[in-house]
Amino acid sequence: MHEDIKLYAILTFGCQMNVRDSETIKGILENIGFCETEDPAKADLILFNTCSVRENPERKVYGRIQQYKPGTDKIIGICGCMVQQGAEFEYIKNHLPQVSLVFGTHNLHELPQLIERVMLGERVLEVWEDKKDLIEGLPAKREKGVKAFVNISFGCNNFCTYCIVPYTRGREKSRQKQHILEEITDLARNGYKEITLLGQNVNSYGKDLGTDFASLLKAVQNIDGIERIRFTTSHPKDLSEDLIQAFVELPKLCEHLHLPLQSGSNRVLKLMNRRYTAEHYLNLVEKLRQAVPDIALTTDLIVGFPGETEADFKETLDLVKQVGYDSAFTFIYSPRKGTPAAQIKEQIAEDIKKERIYRLLELQNQISSDLNQKCVGQTVEVLVEGLSKTDTAKLTGKTRTNKTINFQGGKELIGQTVLVKVTTGKLSSLEGIIEGSVL
């Protein structure tokens, strides 16, 4: 069975951490002789790398899997966060016989052995609880281009009451600084110019190793070939003075911070177990802007958390106005089974949640447009990433403040940093005219 397997397709759901895991899975599969296809119909092995943060992607995964009948000659596999929830694992085991391979984020490195067993005819459903040590040196097939993502820690210790991640990804573990620096040095050698450091909470990086995030950033600054450093995600309770200072001292650290607020109401923040107040958050914003006046701030906001009153919601709107975010990811709260927030009785009616998110979006869109229009006339540094998706006659790239900018230019500029004068500010991007190269 499956002796002639050659092609695999991987469908990735969810966050950047999952995208990075898929790169590792691809690297492992190609090391054992598989080739990637974009077309699942042609693939012998189809892997769904799942997310469990929201319910929608879960439903999508099950919908896609139902397309394959039990007895299919394809190997259908599921991995990622979703399978690490006991109830989902049991559902797959008992109701989706066409799935012959299940593994979690903690036994991803075992993939060659697991696949071998499946190819010998076994149905392999194995999810590890946690692992003591992080496995280093796994291969990765990365997206070609100028930017790469590097994990610096896995898991989370925070237990925000709406979030399933600490239950699926386990407790926070930091990678050794030396391993991270070696990986980035290697990426620089291979032509990558921008690095985004990834973790559920990068601000607490190193607490388990006796080091800290700011000193990791200083070390990355010294790697030749890397021109830009970014990171995500930050938790406001762990954002240190040293990190704020790093924005001042490290020229490669881009002037953009994604700092999830979630709610502007202290009562709701408490219910969420976020462990900071609106005042603390505003104080951080003030310090950041004193240190780096033109820093761009983006955030995550949840609307309709259980118990959220109209007055609480207005506090969120107020805070959004006060901070003036460049952009925001806005979410309607949806209960995740197994989290404390799902047990709270005062769940908010769907029509109220929708009405609130429209009001929030209207406000945020106005702020984003205004801030983008304020950029008109400025000359900005842009790392050219490729052709614009919406107009292939143009190039696209990001400003240091992480805004997308499109402009006319030749393909030879891809990978270079250029100076672009902003001519138009739109809701979610800028337009500009190239002025020259940055040496």
Ligand code: SF4
């Ligand atoms: S910090 Fe909170 S929201 Fe983020 S992963 Fe951890 S528990 Fe989830």
